[in-house]
Amino acid sequence: MWESMDLINRHMVLQVQNLNKNFDGITALDNFSCTVDEGEILGLFGPNGAGKSTLFNVITGFISCDSGKAIFRGKTLLKRSSDKISLMGISRTFQDLRLIRQMTVLENVMLAFHHQPGERLRNVFLRKRTSDRHEEKNREASLEMLEYSGIADKADQPAGNLSYGQQKLLSIVCCLASGAGLLLLDEPVAGINPGMIDKILSIIQELPEKGKSVIFIEHNIDAIMRVSHRAIFMDAGRKISEGLPETVRNDPKVIEAYLD
Amino acid sequence: MTYLLHILIYIGIFSILSISLNLLVGYTGILSIAHAAFYGVGAYAVALMALQFHSPFLVNLVLAVIASGVLGALVGIPSLRIKDDYFIIATFAFQVIVFSILNNWVSFTGGPMGLPGIPQPVIFGIRVSSHVGFLILIVILCVFTFWFSGRVVKSPFGRVLRAIREDEVFAQSFGKNVAGFKVKVFMMGAGLAAIAGVMYATYISFIDPTSFTVMESIFIISIVIIGGAGSLWGPVLGAVVLVALPELLRFIGLPNAVAANIRQMLYGGLLVAFMLWRPRGFVGKYGFNK
């Protein structure tokens, strides 16, 4: 119905089918399926322990799943290592905000670029000029991205010096730097002040224009409403409701799950 | 004067050891207790080749480095499956296994008796025999090791190492094959340590397993940490302090019997003190914080 209408001219970027994951008797994912289209922002919400972060971990290869399929741009994901999956074009942020706090903001962004010749030992010694050229190019691109997100003035400071909100912003910039086509953002605006929330949400909104697709997890329903094209509500590892954000929010099943 | 040269040569040898270990401990955050094993492999490799095959020094040097490097890569591979604390124990285990082989495989390594009569290096027809000669050679190799380490550390490869040091999950999530990087660092650390082993063997002209024990590994770790992990000059400074300082004690007239003990207590005590008050050592940039 609404699916076929939206899919007519779009390519599916990610398709996840019947994912099941069990942890010591706790069902983290229960026959979960969803799709993400090119240029789509999918909002994922649900109570704590609903399996949202687990979903991210399975897609990005940090956790194996018991059964199911995950296909990204036609290629299967599930048996690959997390670094290979990242190279395929998927980047993510983490719920507990991972960054290299001892490195500068700029270094964090430059780290995120894929296919850096200078990361290969051979090139460190034998093709230094090529590595240096790429470094310079990445450096300029990084500064542009930092400029775009408004934290360029902090470029040479240790990432640990940034405020919590700025750090969250930085982690998204890193995802941009990686050149990923699909960004998985885990609670990008949780626990930060309204000004920064606006900033980050507007950046997320502009991602489809840059050719990116996004899945983001949030507890902040407002954020889901403002920015997602489509939303999914999860509980106990299962997809409870899916559709336009307004529709999902008003779905009686969703209201019931929250009242439980 | 000869005594001073002797000390400087030792400082040189331990600088190479600490600079190479620093790549692992200081830049990648991997505490390896196996470094003396690679030092030993280098020493024994050159000794055995020189004594059995009479091959030229430079050939022996290169082969020793390669042999040690391969061994280093092998130690690095399990880091994929074994997590932090346990991995440190695994390196300890490797160290002891290597020592056991050096000490017990008598027919091959001479066992506890060691290998005497290791010939002096002959490079392009020049025999290195005097203290000055050895010092020059050691300085050249030190400079090389320092340069090599500097290149690695300042490159994007080095940046990935520093990322792994703090958060390898983050690095992995941006496409870095963390396990591969660790194997390569081990390979480089081991290969460079072998250079020190080669110099030690040809300088002293006699080696036995007691120079390549767990305690030696711990000594090298102490040098890196006290000098300053995660910086280029830290290991060198550490080597100067920890090699020269105990020698100064000789001048105070300490009886020989306790000199060795005092020397150890010195760096053991410094280790505790630095951990309590300045984990990043004198000039280090990495304090092993969580």
Next chain:
Amino acid sequence: MINQLLLNALFAGCIYILIAVSFSLIYHITRFFHFAHAVVFTSGAYFTYLFHKLLGLPVCIAIPIAIGLAALLGCGMEVSVYKPLRKKNASPMVLLLASLGLYIVLQNTISMVFGDDTKSIRSGVVKEGLLVFGARITPIQIVIICTSIVLVVLVALWLKKSKMGKAMRAVANDAELAEISGIDSHNVILWTFAIGSGLAGVAGILVALDVDMTPTMGMNVLMMGVVAVIIGGVGSIPGVALGALLLGLAQHLGVWKISSQWQDAIAFIILFVFLLVRPQGFLGRKVKKVSV
């Protein structure tokens, strides 16, 4: 022949059990590698030597004093080094390095004070062992086996039933949660060091009664204990006991088939294999490589 092998293995296993259980206790609760445990072990023997051989006290008085002092030594390290470090939020690696430093300082102190040569607290002639099931075992070895078993059982019971034991297990499981529930973790840790160090001291004395003592004997025995903990499983006393016995068996089988000089190498090769294949040991809980 096989009986002798089994008896030797049992004996070795009993030595390893004490050091393994004591180490495992401390590791499980404090979550770092207390290397200096090796010198606490050694100190038990040397304190006994001090009080019995140098000061002339009878063995039955010297031994309890020595055990008490060993326990104090462990607590001393906790109070003067580990606790301040934990207060600064030091990482486990920092604690490990400090522990290494402590080991070096203390082991060399023992060397300086007592000398590096082998010292003995044994009295009398080395008697030929008694014949038990066709294998030879000395009276002292029987005492060692019995003492080990009794002590380990006592510790296991104590952990299960006593108030402090339960508090210790709570802290081992989840330190934050325990703190919130009102358990004073500083106190618990202190008790852990006291008991663990006391056990180590006993182990040191028992070994010295069997094969005399040297200042460096601790590190090797500790590593055997660590191997036992890893193959048996961290955090499980029966597992550790099993690991210790299996280690003793494997080593003595190896000694029988190859030669005794490879004993250490055998233990560490076994360790390596376990770390690769089954890091949680036989009975331990699964060790997650990294939590995401």
